[in-house]
Amino acid sequence: MIRIWHDDAMRWLPLWLTITMLNTSVLLGIVLWRRATGSENLQPPTGWLLIILWSAIAFYIVFGHVRTRCQRLEMTLPISSTALWRRHFGAVFLAGATVLGGSLGVLALHAGMMSKAGRLRFVTIPYFSLVGPLLAGLLLAAALVNSVEPGLQKLRGRGSYWALVLGSLAGIALLLLLLEPWPWASTGICLALAIVVSHQTQRALPAAFRLVPTAASTDSADRAVAASTDQAGNRWQVYRTLFNILHTAPPWKQFTPWLVHGFGALMGFVLAGGIDRWKEAADMRFLYLPFGCYMLFAGTGILTYNLFRLDSLPVSRRTILTVLLLPGLIAYSAGYAAGWWARTTAPNPSPLVDFHVREAHVEIDPHAEDGTKTTEVRTMVWVEVDSSFMGIQWTGVPPMLTSPWGETHEAWHEEVLRGSSTLYFNPYNTTEDTSPEFEALMLSRAIEDVYGRTISPEVLQERYFVVENNRVVALKPELRRIGPDSRVVRPREGLPLLEDYPELQAPPKGPETAVYLLLVLGPWFLLTAFFLHFFKATRSNRFIRGVYWAGLAIPMLGMLSNVLLSVFGLFSPAAGRGSLEIMIRSLGTSPSSWAATWLACLAAIGASYFLALRRFERAEIPTSAINCSLVDWGQED
Amino acid sequence: MTIVDFQDVHRAYTRDADVLAGVTFSIEPRQVVGLLGKNGAGKTTLLRIAMGMIEPQQGSVEVFGVDPRHEPMQVKRQIGYVSEEQILPPYLRVDQIIALHKGLFPTWDDDLARSMIERFATPGRQKIKTLSKGQARQVALLCAVAHRPGLLILDEPAGGLDPAARREFLETSIQLLNESGTTILFSSHYMTDVERLADRIVMLHEGRILIDTELDDLRENYSLALVQPDGRVSRERLLALDACLGVRERSDSLHAVFELEPARVEEVLHRELGVGNARCTRIALEEMFIELAGGQG
Numbered sequence: 001m002i003r004i005w006h007d008d009a010m011r012w013l014p015l016w017l018t019i020t021m022l023n024t025s026v027l028l029g030i031v032l033w034r035r036a037t038g039s040e041n042l043q044p045p046t047g048w049l050l051i052i053l054w055s056a057i058a059f060y061i062v063f064g065h066v067r068t069r070c071q072r073l074e075m076t077l078p079i080s081s082t083a084l085w086r087r088h089f090g091a092v093f094l095a096g097a098t099v100l101g102g103s104l105g106v107l108a109l110h111a112g113m114m115s116k117a118g119r120l121r122f123v124t125i126p127y128f129s130l131v132g133p134l135l136a137g138l139l140l141a142a143a144l145v146n147s148v149e150p151g152l153q154k155l156r157g158r159g160s161y162w163a164l165v166l167g168s169l170a171g172i173a174l175l176l177l178l179l180e181p182w183p184w185a186s187t188g189i190c191l192a193l194a195i196v197v198s199h200q201t202q203r204a205l206p207a208a209f210r211l212v213p214t215a216a217s218t219d220s221a222d223r224a225v226a227a228s229t230d231q232a233g234n235r236w237q238v239y240r241t242l243f244n245i246l247h248t249a250p251p252w253k254q255f256t257p258w259l260v261h262g263f264g265a266l267m268g269f270v271l272a273g274g275i276d277r278w279k280e281a282a283d284m285r286f287l288y289l290p291f292g293c294y295m296l297f298a299g300t301g302i303l304t305y306n307l308f309r310l311d312s313l314p315v316s317r318r319t320i321l322t323v324l325l326l327p328g329l330i331a332y333s334a335g336y337a338a339g340w341w342a343r344t345t346a347p348n349p350s351p352l353v354d355f356h357v358r359e360a361h362v363e364i365d366p367h368a369e370d371g372t373k374t375t376e377v378r379t380m381v382w383v384e385v386d387s388s389f390m391g392i393q394w395t396g397v398p399p400m401l402t403s404p405w406g407e408t409h410e411a412w413h414e415e416v417l418r419g420s421s422t423l424y425f426n427p428y429n430t431t432e433d434t435s436p437e438f439e440a441l442m443l444s445r446a447i448e449d450v451y452g453r454t455i456s457p458e459v460l461q462e463r464y465f466v467v468e469n470n471r472v473v474a475l476k477p478e479l480r481r482i483g484p485d486s487r488v489v490r491p492r493e494g495l496p497l498l499e500d501y502p503e504l505q506a507p508p509k510g511p512e513t514a515v516y517l518l519l520v521l522g523p524w525f526l527l528t529a530f531f532l533h534f535f536k537a538t539r540s541n542r543f544i545r546g547v548y549w550a551g552l553a554i555p556m557l558g559m560l561s562n563v564l565l566s567v568f569g570l571f572s573p574a575a576g577r578g579s580l581e582i583m584i585r586s587l588g589t590s591p592s593s594w595a596a597t598w599l600a601c602l603a604a605i606g607a608s609y610f611l612a613l614r615r616f617e618r619a620e621i622p623t624s625a626i627n628c629s630l631v632d633w634g635q636e637d
Numbered sequence: 638m639t640i641v642d643f644q645d646v647h648r649a650y651t652r653d654a655d656v657l658a659g660v661t662f663s664i665e666p667r668q669v670v671g672l673l674g675k676n677g678a679g680k681t682t683l684l685r686i687a688m689g690m691i692e693p694q695q696g697s698v699e700v701f702g703v704d705p706r707h708e709p710m711q712v713k714r715q716i717g718y719v720s721e722e723q724i725l726p727p728y729l730r731v732d733q734i735i736a737l738h739k740g741l742f743p744t745w746d747d748d749l750a751r752s753m754i755e756r757f758a759t760p761g762r763q764k765i766k767t768l769s770k771g772q773a774r775q776v777a778l779l780c781a782v783a784h785r786p787g788l789l790i791l792d793e794p795a796g797g798l799d800p801a802a803r804r805e806f807l808e809t810s811i812q813l814l815n816e817s818g819t820t821i822l823f824s825s826h827y828m829t830d831v832e833r834l835a836d837r838i839v840m841l842h843e844g845r846i847l848i849d850t851e852l853d854d855l856r857e858n859y860s861l862a863l864v865q866p867d868g869r870v871s872r873e874r875l876l877a878l879d880a881c882l883g884v885r886e887r888s889d890s891l892h893a894v895f896e897l898e899p900a901r902v903e904e905v906l907h908r909e910l911g912v913g914n915a916r917c918t919r920i921a922l923e924e925m926f927i928e929l930a931g932g933q934g
Contacts, residue, residue: 244728316710
């Protein structure tokens, strides 16, 4: 083992460990989220865990510093290429195994947190079925990646290389998944293949590595003459070149804008609720608000890499900032527009008012002295309304729901933050046992308040409720629609209100787009202003990079604190989102308030952009590149 | 009209360490000013201040009569700039770079650009990163001069070039100067280049101007005196003389630079210190640089 710690694959390991652990945390969070919305059993299938952990390894193999087999200095030392190759192979495997260990730690942490939170079923991790196959798969991937161009000191990032890397990683993932029930088999196959590939590669190694050959090309001056004299040098061409200069930055060079703005557009799509077309994910939309700002700001930092190349040219700071930020803004807005379209044109949209009857296990005495928990099955009924029609009570006292005949119940409610006096409540629902007339009255009130259409409680009760012992116990079975193939068609649980009353039109939700744009774009521009404020010749590049990461940490902490607080029951994302949507709806009660909200949001976005511009106009751009990319850290051009 | 005017310019990057500590000088039209100084003397900082890329913490700068920090576009449109480092985007092709500059500078001269491209045989389809260092410098110079700037700022432009490439670079600059009367402010470590190109030199040392003189004046009126140290002569006593600019102690002698002709230096040394055996000669620019900048560092 000749100085394995000096290998590029190992030197940047702390960075990659951090990134992949975060990545694993996010992926596991998404999987658990999906499980949580589907059932109370959070235990993900082993295959999913396998994919999550393999993606950490794959991420490292693709983006980590695995292409450099040895340092140039080492080529001048009396060390055989075989020894150097083995060292690098070992370093890649060791680093990958460490990454895997880190991600397993994250999984264990999540499982522990779930168990501590107590509200959800414990998540177990089948270590035995995961570790062996993944380590063997990693060994095979390291062998395959290192089999390319065995004579070179550093592998060229050509198309064939990437095809092999991505193909290998996908192929191994497929193999591990297919043989997931038989971990010994996948481990054995991968190990055998790794031994064969590494043995063949070692046989092909030359006595010494060589540098990547560079071919000098011959070219005439004609093209340059043409550029100087024939091309118009028009404004759009200048903007295009400025875009190319600023947006061709590490880590992905010419692909950087596609990835940066692609993620920006994706965030726009998610935050506009585009996913709702396929799966109800309204809370996710709320929780990801800080992440949208994070993604946009992350892209901005990466794209400042080449600012120093423009500093001596007569290009105004206003133009440079526009070229820097506008593509991201356009991509995000386009993604948002697509998401909005996907959500609003979704077939079978959820009604804004619904009624549910469900049997549930309810704890009888959660505070029993002997610690035993006894449950009973009870029929729960409730009126559901869109969160923008819920209510906020600031006094901490839940409001009472009353009927003309004197039946009174406490409204369903929850604290927005545990221990606070701000309550999020349903003005049409209660957790107590109620009469069928009361439920019908609440449903009727909800329809009137939401759709502006009056349907009498008697009609609703007659049409939808099955009543036994003066309680609603079910919805009438004839509500199920029979399809043309005689199969039961119930696209969704609840009342077929929109099918029965097609005249019910969803009211506008208020200036939602304006507020959501403000909540993402405003902080993005403010973080950019904060970042640019420190562009001073007196500040080192390392300091400025530190400011960038500190800026990134702000929205990331916002998102993580959201998730952690909700996991531990200290914060309700549904209540948080509901509060926001109630506020948005209240801002759109009249055309004038709608317009005023739009104007105010645009003004606030404009003001934050102007602040960023002012900072940029006063900035002293560093004389060399600041590499803000986490992926390519330390590899300056 | 004065092209560049520095007045009491101060600039520091860290506390209590002024890179520029009160620099004052101005440049008139058609002058070619060579900026000399050791590494870290403040040359690049001064040039970047003239470009409006950083601002002085004290004092004022005017280029073409305006503050470059307040009117950066107006100033930069009239300046051609070649930096010490290669700042052209490495992944752009030469023709794209040229088209960009043509679009940014309204005074772009197609004929001048064409003649330079043909002279350098600039490969238009190649990316900057595939060019040799000399070729990349040529492209940078082409972009800096083809809009016929009123002021050409060159920051160590020939650094790292071989003698032939350096000569080519300088000849192009001189040709431009002759053709259009461009004012040039440049920094260099190559004294032969400075002597070929400049008609005035400004030497910076520890953030201050040590010498600001016409090159001809320097050749005529500056001398180096080699003096044997003894009880009558010491470094301090030499520095106390009016015309003495600097003294460097060597193992067996003291090297003193005077702003006087050799004969007058001998006379002063004899009269003031009683030294009769000093060897006084005219001083070349490179020697001057070593004696002044190197001796006090």
